[in-house]
Structure formats: C-alpha cells, structure tokens
Amino acid sequence: MGVISLEGLEFFAYHGYYDEEQKIGSKFSIDIEITTDLSRAAQEDKLKFTVNYEDVYKIVADVMKEKHRLLEHIAYKIIEVIKLQFPHIESVTVNVSKFNPPLGGICHRSRVTISVP
Numbered sequence: 560m561g562v563i564s565l566e567g568l569e570f571f572a573y574h575g576y577y578d579e580e581q582k583i584g585s586k587f588s589i590d591i592e593i594t595t596d597l598s599r600a601a602q603e604d605k606l607k608f609t610v611n612y613e614d615v616y617k618i619v620a621d622v623m624k625e626k627h628r629l630l631e632h633i634a635y636k637i638i639e640v641i642k643l644q645f646p647h648i649e650s651v652t653v654n655v656s657k658f659n660p661p662l663g664g665i666c667h668r669s670r671v672t673i674s675v676p
Contacts, residue, residue, distance in 0.1 A: 560649060561597030563610050566590045570623040574633060580661065581626050588668070589619050589637070590654040595647065610645050618644065630655040630671035638675050650676045 568589040573581045593610050600609035618640045627633050634653040641651050652674040660669040 560594055563593045563595065563612060564591065565612055565615055568616065568619055572623045574627045576628050577661065586658040587623065588656040588658070591615060591619070592652040593641070594649040610648060614644065615641060630657060630669065631673065634671055634673040638673060642675070650674060
C-alpha cells in the first residue's frame, strides 16, 4: 500500500449555509489523501497503474464549481466521484477548509475531514 496526497488545492467558490455566502464567495482549501496499492506503478513506471492526481484535481475543481451549503457535502461529493473513477483504491480522506468563515469573530479557517474506506 501507498499514499497519494494532494495538499493545499485552493479555490474561490460560492459555498455556504447562508445565501449571502453563496453570492459573495470565499476562498477554500482542499487536501486529499488516497491509500492504494502503488507497487505495480512503482515497479513498471507506468501512469496507468496508479491514481493520476491530475484527474483527482479535475474532480475537485468540478465539484467546487457547483454551489453547496456544507463543507461536509463538498467532501462527500469529492469522495463519491473519486471512488467511482478509481474503484480499486483502499480509502480516501478529504479535508475541506473555508477561510474566514462568518462566525462573528476571528477565525482563520474552518475545516471538515471525512474518511471513507
């Protein structure tokens, strides 16, 4: 087994529980960790035997283009599509962070983490 990670993917998007958040938008950060068998890719040096992280980035970018209310839902949608496109993976963990969430005080970012086998 091995781990493929994409860290600090940044997007400006229109997610949020409040209607105003979906109008003005905010900055988000996504971290992804995929556990899968990397032995064949390591031995044969062929992209077709691993998880192409360019494809993973495109999945995240597509999900971030849609409006969602909850960070939990964003993480779930990303995991759902990754698992569909790469059914052989062992597990996926997705962190979704929102910068400057509207809490009425100072908070650099809020974060939700979901892991699915």
